[in-house]
Amino acid sequence: MIKSEICEMLGIRYPVFQGGMAWIADGKLAAAVSNGGGLGIIAAGNAPGDYVREQIRIARASTAAPIGVNIMLMSPFSSEVAQVVAEERVEVVTTGAGNPSKYMQSWQEAGIRVIPVVASVAMAKLMTRLGASALIAEGGESGGHVGELTTMVLVPQICDATTLPVIAAGGIADGRGVAAALMLGACGVQMGTRFLSAEECSVHPKYKEKILKATDLCTMVTGKRLGHPVRSLRTQFAREYAKAEYGGMPDEELEALGSGALRLAVQEGDERQGCFLSGQVAAMVKKEQPAAAIIKEVMEEAEPLLLGASKWVK
Numbered sequence: 001m002i003k004s005e006i007c008e009m010l011g012i013r014y015p016v017f018q019g020g021m022a023w024i025a026d027g028k029l030a031a032a033v034s035n036g037g038g039l040g041i042i043a044a045g046n047a048p049g050d051y052v053r054e055q056i057r058i059a060r061a062s063t064a065a066p067i068g069v070n071i072m073l074m075s076p077f078s079s080e081v082a083q084v085v086a087e088e089r090v091e092v093v094t095t096g097a098g099n100p101s102k103y104m105q106s107w108q109e110a111g112i113r114v115i116p117v118v119a120s121v122a123m124a125k126l127m128t129r130l131g132a133s134a135l136i137a138e139g140g141e142s143g144g145h146v147g148e149l150t151t152m153v154l155v156p157q158i159c160d161a162t163t164l165p166v167i168a169a170g171g172i173a174d175g176r177g178v179a180a181a182l183m184l185g186a187c188g189v190q191m192g193t194r195f196l197s198a199e200e201c202s203v204h205p206k207y208k209e210k211i212l213k214a215t216d217l218c219t220m221v222t223g224k225r226l227g228h229p230v231r232s233l234r235t236q237f238a239r240e241y242a243k244a245e246y247g248g249m250p251d252e253e254l255e256a257l258g259s260g261a262l263r264l265a266v267q268e269g270d271e272r273q274g275c276f277l278s279g280q281v282a283a284m285v286k287k288e289q290p291a292a293a294i295i296k297e298v299m300e301e302a303e304p305l306l307l308g309a310s311k312w313v314k
Contacts (some may be wrong), residue, residue, distance in 0.1 A: 001303070013037030019145065019190050022262060023042035023047075030059045031063040032290065035065060037292070040063070045075065046077065074228070085107065086112065096116075097145050119137075128263045137166050139169070141231075143192055143219070145229070151169070151170040172258055174277075175299065175300065195281055196208060205269065211282050
């Protein structure tokens, strides 16, 4: 069985994190992933503290295994949520879309392992100095907010820049991705898009249908002009947003155009006004399964690949 130092650090069976997908990764999904041996992560997104506290307690009611919370630092509720996770003493906090340095000390005092998402060597070095427990190196293949570098390029550079354990994210949906990530120097993986097909994932059925029917060229990136690019499925909304982005629409109007679009996709399956976030691996997601089965499958696929690697060395 594949185990790594991140398993020992966090008390999980498999080195698999579930991505913190806003309005998608709730307490139910996080508990299912944690019960399956990975690390389930509740996404705070743009939600207020009361919502996050409720989801933590939903997860706690269904699992005794470690859980995490992902905090999007550009959220107007980030300070409120930072306090909630400290009070609820979740085992892990992952962060994205910003610098978590002002919260690090309070989380560490609460006994929380802080594992920031990083998309550059400079941020990896800063988080290492500030006392992060590990790092998630997320390539631009991922869904949601993305950086410039691909996973293949980013992960080894982050591994070279830090002594901390590194989790690879972006473009990973099966055992081949897990094996490749470990060979790049990572000690685990984070998957988001693959868990959209989990039976415990409560997205609208139309969202799941779009993922299961996706093709290799099904995603696009918008929002670069605003400084926070986002990868989503190539829908009518995404195309119209891209047209507005490069058609001279003022920044304020462009921001308003995207406001609430993810929630419309997740909760209502709105194909005209909803933004369906997805990574490039959507085309590799072929079936709906329990979260535990997803984890077991990718790890069982990875193990023979790693054991057979010696055939390339003569």
